[in-house]
Amino acid sequence: MVGNAHPKQFRQRKMILSAIKARKMTGLYQRPSTSLIRVTGADRLSFIHNQTTNKIKSLKSGEGCETVFVNSTGRTIDLVTVYVKEDEILLLTSPEKTQFLMELMDRYIFPFDKVQIADISAQYTVLYLIGNESKSILLPLLNEKFLSKHDHCHSLVKMDEIELTLAMGDGLKLGGYTLIIPQEITNFIKEKLVLDTVKVLTETEYENLRILQGKPKVNKELTEDYNPLEVGLWQTISFDKGCYIGQETITRLNTYKGVKQRLWGIEFNESINFENKQIMSINDEKIGKITSYLETEKGSFALGYIRTKAGGEGLEIKVNEIIGKIVDLAYISHPVN
Numbered sequence: 001m002v003g004n005a006h007p008k009q010f011r012q013r014k015m016i017l018s019a020i021k022a023r024k025m026t027g028l029y030q031r032p033s034t035s036l037i038r039v040t041g042a043d044r045l046s047f048i049h050n051q052t053t054n055k056i057k058s059l060k061s062g063e064g065c066e067t068v069f070v071n072s073t074g075r076t077i078d079l080v081t082v083y084v085k086e087d088e089i090l091l092l093t094s095p096e097k098t099q100f101l102m103e104l105m106d107r108y109i110f111p112f113d114k115v116q117i118a119d120i121s122a123q124y125t126v127l128y129l130i131g132n133e134s135k136s137i138l139l140p141l142l143n144e145k146f147l148s149k150h151d152h153c154h155s156l157v158k159m160d161e162i163e164l165t166l167a168m169g170d171g172l173k174l175g176g177y178t179l180i181i182p183q184e185i186t187n188f189i190k191e192k193l194v195l196d197t198v199k200v201l202t203e204t205e206y207e208n209l210r211i212l213q214g215k216p217k218v219n220k221e222l223t224e225d226y227n228p229l230e231v232g233l234w235q236t237i238s239f240d241k242g243c244y245i246g247q248e249t250i251t252r253l254n255t256y257k258g259v260k261q262r263l264w265g266i267e268f269n270e271s272i273n274f275e276n277k278q279i280m281s282i283n284d285e286k287i288g289k290i291t292s293y294l295e296t297e298k299g300s301f302a303l304g305y306i307r308t309k310a311g312g313e314g315l316e317i318k319v320n321e322i323i324g325k326i327v328d329l330a331y332i333s334h335p336v337n
Contacts, residue, residue: 026137026176027130027209028193029201033095034121036180037102040088042114048082048089051105051245053228055238059084064152064167066236068228069101074249075224076231077101079216081178083154083167090165090180092126094218108245125186130209132175133197141192142166147177154178159192172213173331211292211303214265214329220291221263221303229259230305232332261288261305262334266317268300268324279304280318290319303329 039048049056054067063084069077078101081092093101102119109115129137135147142157146168154167162185170176181189194200201209216222216231227250228237239254253259266279272293279288288306306317306326312334315326 025131026133026198027128027170027174027201027206028190028198029128029130029206030186030190031095031126031128032203033098034124034126034180034183035093035095035098036119036121036124036126037091037093037098038088038118038120039091039105040116040118044089044115045084047105047109047113047115048091049241050243051108052080052082053233053237053244053246053250054082055241056082056084056089057241061086062153062155064154066152066233068233068236069097069104070228070246070250071224072246074227074246074253076222076226076228077104077224078218079222079233079236081152081169081171083152083165083180085154092178092180094222096218123183125181125183127179127181127186127189127193128170128172128176129179129193129198130170130172130174130176130201134170134176137193137195137198138166138177159189162188164189172209172215174209174213208294211294212265212301214263214303214331216263216303216332217292221305226261226263226305227253227259229253230261230263232263232329232334234333234335259308261307262312263291263303263305263329263332264312265327265329266290266302266304266319266324267298267327268302268319268322270299270322271295272300272302272320272322274300274302274319276320277304278319279306281310282316282318282323284318285310287317300324 045057052067052069054065064082066081068079078094078097083090105117141159149168151169154165156163157166165180167178274293277290278286281287287310288304290302290304293302313326313328317324
């Protein structure tokens with residue numbers, strides 16, 4: 001479990017994040033499950049546009065974005081990265097939701113829709129180069145002009161004559177890249193990327209970075225208990241795109257300021273047993289709950305949902321009688337009231 005590491009590991013985790021942010025190190029992480037869906041057919045853009053929260057129809061080949069699949073009441077199913085190509089769309093999903101989304105989309109494909117979907121996870125590997133120094137790692141290998149474009153822009157590139165998809169963004173908003181490569185050449189590409197300044201991240205190290213950055217995860221922060229506005233995924237939602245599944249609820253929440261709880265980071269100056277995940281106010285009123293956590297050199301750090309009326313950044317709270325403070329997160333954002 002993340003919270004049971006040795007103090008030496010705490011220091012290593014903090015050093016990894018600090019080094020990546022200070023541009024002294026690049027992290028390399030291989031997703032344990034690729035979780036990749038291919039969408040083809042003439043109606044593919046309008047289909048994904050109508051299934052998710054972001055504006056997909058306006059994307060051109062080589063562009064992409066993050067979007068959210070929600071249910072009919074606007075509750076979160078999955079945060080997905082969309083890559084629009086010339087003849088197809090790639091959806092990078094959460095491993096736990098790939099099959100669910102395949103079945104969900106299949107239910108909405110009607111006989112006259114020109115849309116086909118396929119799970120191509122077994123054919124590809126996804127690597128993340130994490131951190132701003134990633135660009136200096138890739139330049140000698142690719143010399144691509146688009147390495148400074150905005151997140152989710154992507155292109156087919158060649159590395160030693162081997163073709164792969166390279167996309168801006170490392171999945172953690174730390175200034176890196178995503179590589180989608182044929183499964184059979186995974187080890188060859190990894191060998192090209194592992195240099196002295198590249199740290200191959202373990203599952204625990206990547207999970208710690210995820211929590212510290214505040215990226216929401218399925219079955220943790222992303223569940224059908226919450227909607228995307230509560231998660232803080234405002235950048236994934238278009239309020240002027242027209243109808244999509246769950247649109248009415250999300251529009252109403254935005255219009256009438258109906259977001260009842262919000263996801264925040266919480267810093268503690270001492271270690272906590274998180275068996276009881278309730279978040280209390282200083283006056284001992286229950287105001288939220290913890291969703292993810294880790295131990296650090298200084299104490300504990302957690303992600304949790306807190307009632308909007310209780311307060312936001314800077315608020316002092318208690319978990320198991322230990323006082324913590326609400327902090328902003330890099331990956332998500334909340335509007336200022």
